[in-house]
Amino acid sequence: MVASDIVASDLIAGGKDFYDVVIVGGGHNGLVAAAYLSGAGLSTLVLEQQDHTGGAAVSERVFPGVDARLSRYSYLVSLLPDKIVADLGLSLDLRSRPVASYTPIRRNGRDLGLMVERSEGAITRSSFAAVTGSDREYDEWRRFYGEVASLAATLAPTLLEPLLPASELRSRVDPALWSALTERPLGELIESRFSDDTVRGVVATDAVIGTFAGLHDESLIQNRCFLYHLIGNGTGEWRVPVGGMGAVTDALANAARRAGAALVTNAEVLSVDADGNNGTVTWLGGDGERTADCSYILANVAPAVLARLRGQSSPERPEGSQLKINLLLNRLPRLRSGDDPARAFAGTFHIDEDYSQLQTAYDEAAAGVLPAVPPAEVYCHSLTDPSILGPELRASGHHTLTVFGVHFPARLFAADNDTTRAESVRRVLAGLESYLAEPLEPCIARDANGDLCLEAKTPLDIEASVGMPGGHIFHTNLQWPWLPTPSSGGPGTSGSSSRPGTSGRPGSSGASGGPGASGDEIWGVETDVANLLICGSGARRGGAVSGIPGHNAAQSILTRNR
Template sequence: MDAEAAAGRYDVVVVGGGHNGLTAAAYCARAGLSVLVLERAAGVGGAAVSAEVFPGTGARLSRYSYLVSLLPARVVRELGLDVRLVRRRWSSWTPDPDDPARGLLVDGGDAAATRASLVAVGGTADADGWETFSRSTATLARGLWPTLVEPLRTRAEARALVGDDAVWDALVEQPLGAALAAAVPGDLARGVLATDGLIGVSRPLDDETLEVNRCFLLHVVGGGTGHWDVPVGGMGAVSGALERAARTAGARLVTGAEVTAVTPDGEVTAVVGGEEGTATARWVLSGVAPSVLEGLLAAGGADAPAAPVVRPEGAQVKTNLLVRRLPRLLDAGVATGAAFGGTFHVHETASRLDAAFAEAAGGRLPSPQPCEVYCHTLADRSILPPDLDAEGAHTMTVFGLHVPDALVPADGPEHDAVRDRLQENVLQALGSVLAEPVEDLLLRDADGRPCVETRTTKDLERSLGLPGGHIFHGPLAWPFVEDDDPLGTPAERWGVATRHPRVLLAGSGARRGGGVSGLGGHGAAMAVLEAEGLPRP
C-alpha cells in the first residue's frame, strides 16, 4: 500500500517528514489539497523526536533538538496542536572557570537578584551593560518576531519595524563581538550573552561575515521575548501533534521511503519496501537540506546550478546522560535546581569561546570543551518511567560548541575514537566546575552500560540526513530580504523559492528556517496557497 501511495498523483509532495515537512503538509491538507509526505526513516519527526536512548530504562529523551522558542502561537492555534510548553524560571547559571565556587545566576523571575549576581562576578558595569543589552535584544525581538509568519519584509522595512537605529546597527550591521564588548566588559557575562550566536556555528565573535549575528538573532527573537521553553512530554510530543494534524487533515504519510530523485516538473521517485515508484505533483516541498535537494534534482536530470553547491559544515557535539541525581555544586550559595533549571554554561567565557574557535580552526579539538547543559526533568518529569521518577533520576543534555565537522573522521575506528575523545572532553569539562564527577552518577541500561551517549556531526548526518551534521541545514539567513531582492512570486515573498518554480524549500534551509519552529514548512505552505488562490485555513 505504501509503495502504491508513493506512485500516485497529488497536488503536493513533501520530501522529508521532519517537523517542518509535517507543518507544510498539515496546512496544505487543511486547505483541501491532496498531500503526500515521504520520509526515509521509520517514523516522522526528524530531529524533533523523543527516544529511549538507553535501552531498558524507559526514559524518553529529546535526543536531538530539545527546547522550543520559535514555534509561533499562530501555527499552534491554526493547526490545533495539542502542545504544552513550560517556561523556565531560571535563564542560566555560569560558574566562573577560574573559581567555580562562584558564578553568575540569571534569574528570569527576579531582576534584582540577577543584577546582584552580575555585580558580584563583574561589577556594576557588567550589570548596567547587561540590562542595556537585554533591552536592545527585546527591541529587536518585538520588531521582527511578528513578521516571521507574514510575507518577507525588506531590510529597510525591517529596520523601520525595529524602530531603533542604534539597536539595528549594533546587532545587524556590525559583528556581534563589537556590540557585546561595548555593552558588557566582563569576560564571563559577555560569554553568556555570546553563546546564542555560536549554537552550531564555529566562528569568532568578531566574525565579519555576520553569521554569528544571524544565529544570535534566531536565538533571541522567539515569541517576541527570546525565551526557550520545555516541551512537556519531550520533543516527540511536538512532532506527534504535527503528525496528528497532518493525518487528520487528510495528508498521506509514508515512512521508510527513500527519495532518490526529484524533477523540476514535479516528479518524485522513491524506494519503499524495495519497490520504486514515482509520485507526480504540482508542487514539491523540500524538507531536506538545500544541498541534499540539489543532489536529488541532479538525479532527476535538472541542470546544474550556476554556482557550485557548498557542503554545509556543522560545528557541535551532543551528549545525553541519565543520572540518579543531579551533581553537587561547588558554590554552596546556589541551589542545584536553580543552577540546572536553565542553561548551565561550562567554560563559556568570551575569551574561552574565542580560544576554542582558534583551537578548532587550527585542527585541534577544544580543551577544555565549551558546552552548556540543560535538564529537561527539572521542568517536566513525564519523560521518566514511574520508578526513575520516584528515585529522583534526571536527564542531562550537553551541547558542545566549536567542534567543526572537519575534525570528525567519516566512520570506522577513527570516528569512534574521536567520539570517545569528545565524550571524555565533555565529562572532564563538567567535572572541572562541579563538586563531583558526573560519571559517578550515571545510571546503567539493561545491558549494564553507563547511560551516556555522544552524537557527532557525522552521527547526525547518518541518522538524520543532515549534510555535514549542520543543525540548520546550512548557514542561516536574515529573516528579511535586501531592498532590491525580487519579490514577484509567492515563493519569493515567503522566502522559499528555488531556481525551479514548482520546487520550494520547506525546511530549516528556507530563509526563515533553523530551530524547531515550523517556519520553513509554514512559509512553503503559504506560498502554495497563495499561488493556488486558496485562503489560509
Template sequence: MPPGDAYDAVIVGGGHNGLVAAAYLARAGRSVLVLERRDQVGGAAVSSRPFPGVDVRLSRYSYLVSLLPPVIVRDLGLRLTLAKRAVSSYTPVVRAGRPTGLLVHRAEPERTRASFARLTGSDREYAAWRRFYGMTGRLARRVFPTLTEPLPTRAALRAEVADGAAWEALVERPLGEAIEAAFADDLVRGVVLTDALIGTFTHAHDPALRQNRCFLYHVIGGGTGDWDVPVGGMGALTDALALAARQAGAYLATGRTATAIATDGSSAEVTYRDAVGEHTAGARQVLVNASPDRLAELLGEPVPRPAAEGAQLKVNMVLRRLPRLRDPAADPREAFAGTFHVAEGYRELDLAHRQAAAGRCPKAPPSEIYCHSLTDPTILGSEAAGQGLHTLTLFGLHTPARLFAADHDAVKAELLSATLARLDAHLAEPIADCLAVDAEGRPCVEAKSPVDLERELWLPGGSIFHGDLVFPWAEEEPGESGPERWGVATGHPNVLLCGAGAVRGGGVSGVAGHNAAMAALGR
C-alpha cells in the same frame, strides 16, 4: 503503498517543517503525500528511549523550543504545552581561587542583580545586561511577527524596528563590538556570545556576520528570546503535528526514501523506494523538507558549494541524581534547570575556536547543559521517577565536522572525555559517579557528532541549519512569484524549499513549513 499515484503536493521529508506544511495544505483541501525515509516522522524533533531498560523519553536531537509562532499552534489546533524555565542560566567560575557563579533568574530579577554584584563587585554589569537585553527585546518584538509574513526587505524591516542603534549593533557590525562595548567582565561577555555560536562555527568578530545571524535567531523567539521546554519531550511536538496533518487528510508514509525529482515547472514526479521496490508519485507541487544540498542531488543538479559544516557535540545523559556543585551557594536544582554554561568565558570561547579552526580539538571544549526533567518530569516513566532519575542534555560548541575526518570514533571519544572533564571541574563529585546504568550495566551517556547527525538525519556536514543562516529579510524587493515572496524559492517554480535551508528556516519553528505552504496555496 499510499493510495493513488498523483497528488496536489508531495512533501519530501517528514520532519517538523514537512508536517506543518502537510497540515496546512491538507486543511486547504489539497491531496498531500509525505515521504519520510526513517520509520518515524519528526526528523530531529523526536523523542526516544536510547538506553535499554531505562524508561526515560529523551529529546534525542533538538530539545528546546523558542521560534515556534503561536499562529501555527492556533491554526493547526496543536495540543502542545510549552513550559517556562524559571532560571535562564547558571555559569560556574572560579574567582580569586573561590568557586562561584552567575545566576540569571528569569522569575526573580533581584536574585539576578545580587548574583551579578557578587560576581563583579558592583551593579555595573547588571545594569549593562538590562540595557543590552532591553535592546534585543525591542528588536525581537518587531522582527518575530514577520517570520510568518511575506519577506520584508532589509530597508522595510529596519524602518519597522525604528531603533538605529540596535540595528547597527546587531545587524551591521560584528557582534563582538557591541558585546565589548556593553560589558567589561569576561564571563558576562561569554554568556552573551554563546547565543551567537550555537551550531555555528564562528567567532565574535567574523566579518561575514555569521555570529550576528545566529544570535538574532536565538534572541527573537516569541518576541522575548525565551527558550521553552516542550512538555512530554520534543516528540510531543512531532506527535501533535502528525496528528494535525493526518486529521486534515495528509498521508504520512514512512520507510520511503526519495531518490529523484523531475519537473517541467508545472507538474512533477517524485521517485522513491521502499521495502518493496521503486515507485513514482506525480504532483503539481513538490515541497522539499531537506537541505539545499539534498535537493540538488534529487534534481540531478550540482551540489552548492562550499559544503555545509556542523560544529556541535550533542550528548544525552540519564543520572541517578543531580551532581553537587563546588559553588556552595548554588542549588543543582536551580543551576541545571536553566542553561548551565561550561568553559564559555569570552576568552575561552575564542581560544576554543582558534584551536578548532587550526584542526585541533579544543583543550577546554565549551558546552551548555540543561536538565529537562526538572521542568518536565512527564518524560520519566513511573519507575524512573520513583528512583529519582534525571536527564542532562549537553550541547558542545566549536567541534566542526572537519575535526572528525581522520578518526571519527577516537576524536569523538576525546572530545566527550574533555567536555565532561570541564564539567567535572565545577562539580563536587564526578559526573560519572552520578550516571544511571542501563539494563546491560552500561553508563547512560550517548554522544552525537556532526558526522553522526549527517549519517542519521541527512544533515549536510551535520549542520543543524542545513548551512549558514541568513538574515530574515530580502536585500531587495522580492519578485512577484509566491515562492520568492515567501523565501522558499528554488530554481523551479513548482518545487519549494520547506526545511531549515529556506530563508527564515532553522530551529524547531515550523516557519519554513508554514511559509512553503502559503506559497503553494498562492497566499
C-alpha cells in the same frame, strides 16, 4: 509515532498517482506544511525515509532497558510561533524554565555562580554583583536586553509574512542597534557594552550554538545566529516541551493526518523533477520503486540533498560544529559553589563559556585541533518536565542531562570519528566535573547491560542518523530574515539574497511562467523553478524547530491559488 502510516502499495494503485503537493521529508516543517495544505483542501503526500516522522525533533528511549524518553537531537522550543500552534490546533504544553541560565565561575580562589532568573529579580542582581563586583554590568545587561526585546517584538510577526525589505524593518526599530547587529561583527557590540569576561561570554553563546564562527567574523553568520536565538515569539524564551520534542512532532503529524494528508514512512526518495508547472517524485519503498506526479514539490531536506535529488552538482557542503551528549543521572551532582543543583541545572548551565574561552576554542578548532577546554552548555529537561522519566526513575531522583559542546566542527572527526568522539566527550565532561564537588561518573546511571547511560553524537553521527549533510543542524548557515536592500551597502542589508541551492534571487519564478510567476509575493522558500519550494531549515527563515519554513511554503502555494 507509528512505524508506518501507509504502505506504499496501498497508496499508489498501479505504481503512479497524482497529488496537488508532494512533500519530501517528514520532519516538523514538512508536517506543518502538510497540515496547512491538506486543511485547505489540497491533496498532499509526505514521504519520509525513516520508519517514523519527526526528523531530528524526536523523543526516544536511548538506553537499553531504561524507561527514559530523551529528546535525542533537538531539545528546546523558542521559534515555533504561537500562531502555528493555534492554527493547527496542536495539543502542546510548552513550559517555562524557572532559571534562564547559570554559569559556574572560579575567581580568586572562590567558586561562584552567575544565576540569571527567567523573570529577573533580586537574586539575579545580587549574583551579578557578587561576580562582577558592582551593579554596572547588570544595569547594562538590562538595558541591552531591553533593546533586543524591542527588536524581537518587531521582527517576530514578520516571520510568518512575505519577506519585508531590510530598509522597511530598519525604519521600525532603533537604528543604532540595527546597525550594530546587522552591519558589524557582534564581538564589537558585546565588547562595547560589557566589560566582564563571563558576562560577555553568556551574551555571546547565543551566537555560536550551531554556528562555527569567531565573534569578529566579517561574514556576520554569528550575528544571524544570535538574532535567531533571541526573537522567538517576540520574547526569545526557550521552553521545554512536555513529553519531549517528540510530543511536538507527534502533535504535528496528528494535525496533518486529521487534515487528510497521506504520510508514508520507509520511503527513500530517489529523485525529484519539476519544470515550473508539473512535478514528479520517485521513491523506493518496501514494495519497490514508486512514482507520484504533482503540481508542487516541497523539499523538507537540506539544499545539498535537494541538489542531489535533482541530479545537480551540490552547493558547498555545510559543516556542523557541535558535539551532543545525552546522559541519565542517578541524581544531580553537588556543585563546588554550594549552589542548589536543582536550581543551577534548571536553566542553561554554561561550562567554560567565558568570552575569551569561546574565542580560544574557536581558534583551536579552526586550526584543526580539538579545543583543550571546550565550551559547552547543559540542559536538564526532567527538572521542568519529569514526565519523560518512568515512575520508578522519577521516584528515585533520576534526571536527564543533555550537553551541547560548542566548536566541534565536522572536520575534526573526519580522520577517526570514534577516537575523536571519545576524546571530545572526555574533555567536555572533564570541564563539567571541574565545577562539581564530587566525581561525575558515579552519578551516571547504568543501563540494563551495565553500561553508563551516555550517548554522544558528533556532526558525522548526526549526518548518518538523520541525514543532515555535514551534521549541520540548520542545514546551512542562517540568513537574515528579510529581503536585502542592495543599495544600502551594509552586510546586514545587502549580500547574498538566497540560500545555497536556490536561484540566486528569492522569488525567482524560472522561465516557465507557471505557478509563482513574476509578481508573486516572496516568502524566502523559492528556488529557480516555480513549483519547487524549500519548506525546511534551508529556507531563508529556516533553522531550529520553528515550523516557519513549512508555514511559509504552504502559504506561498495557497496565495498563488486564491
